[in-house]
């Protein structure tokens with residue numbers, strides 16, 4: 549049995565095809581620049597002998613219909629999917645599920661309307677996600693389309709964590725509350741952490757740190773999300789590549805009243821020009837690391853502010869949970885930067901968080917690993933995230949086959 553995972557944005561579609569017997573990813577790729585004069589299709593697949601091959605084409609792709617058609621043709625031509633009837637489900641990543649969706653759902657007309665109904669909460673993401681869903685429902689009506697929401701895992705938060713301290717009607721009438729994002733990644737690494745800890749997820753208290761271009765932290769008690777750093781939008785919380793994370797809302801008022809910024813300029817400033825980029829002019833952590841190593845003061849400051857914020861969240865979530873079994877680092881930075889892990893855990897030894905310097909530094913290992921001292925009270929784990937696999941497995945469960 550095979551499951552296709554689609555992450556469709558406004559002008560691109562990422563995809564991955566899994567074989568359910570062993571959960572091996574047998575093909576993946578990207579259709580980019582949809583509706584532009586030059587479309588792109590990058591495709592990678594496994595041959596029957598296990599070797600990996602890839603191809604790249606440039607060709608205009610008029611719309612999502614054509615993009616998905618081309619993906620299926622490529623899967624067929626390279627021998628990964630003989631026929632669409634081999635698919636037991638198509639799993640769609642959907643960024644925002646509002647308060648409707650706590651679990652993956654098989655998409656019907658009502659689900660489409662509910663996703664459409666929260667477009668205002670994720671105007672950059674939900675329309676593209678929805679296009680992918682509508683196309684697969686139309687092109688492959690016999691294959692269930694399953695929606696998996698980034699917000700779903702965080703729906704276990706109580707009002708104590710998800711309400712803002714603003715007038716009640718803004719919540720009751722306008723759904724202004726914290727939702728959280730990256731939920732599929734947090735859930736995936738939490739499940740893997742439970743396996744590494746050798747106990748059921750329902751017995752694990754974890755702090756999961758997804759540190760990539762977008763970054764977020766989650767406090768998990770007995771397998772359930774208690775709090776998370778992103779809010780109504782993915783702008784709240786930790787320092788990100790180009791997003792500010794937490795900021796005094798008074799700054800926005802000041803920008804408007806004293807510097808003449810209008811709301812679009814404030815949006816652009818906070819989402820696209822802030823974070824690491826705003827502090828040091830670069831948003832890629834590898835480059836910031838390199839510049840800091842050469843003594844660049846702005847790059848050093850960017851790392852310090854980033855680490856300081858991370859440490860504050862670890863401390864806060866430790867306080868929320870009371871007892872923590874493991875801290876989990878994931879995402880491009882969390883998985884690869886020994887320095888960020890070391891600096892954000894430094895000084896937390898009295899909380900039982902003690903890194904093993906050589907395990908943390910080890911450049912050879914790239915897989916799941918424990919980087920805390922053997923007798924450490926709180927395990928520090930590095931777990932590469934795999935949101936696509938989590939989506940595939942959840943889609944399989946949703947159609948009752950797992």
Ligand code: AMP
Pocket residue numbers: 759760761762789831832833834835837879880881884885
């Ligand atoms: P993601 O969004 O999860 O793909 O993560 C992207 C971020 O991970 C970028 O800031 C990269 O610079 C960072 N990253 C990837 N590899 C490394 C590495 N070896 N050391 C430090 N940062 C890295």
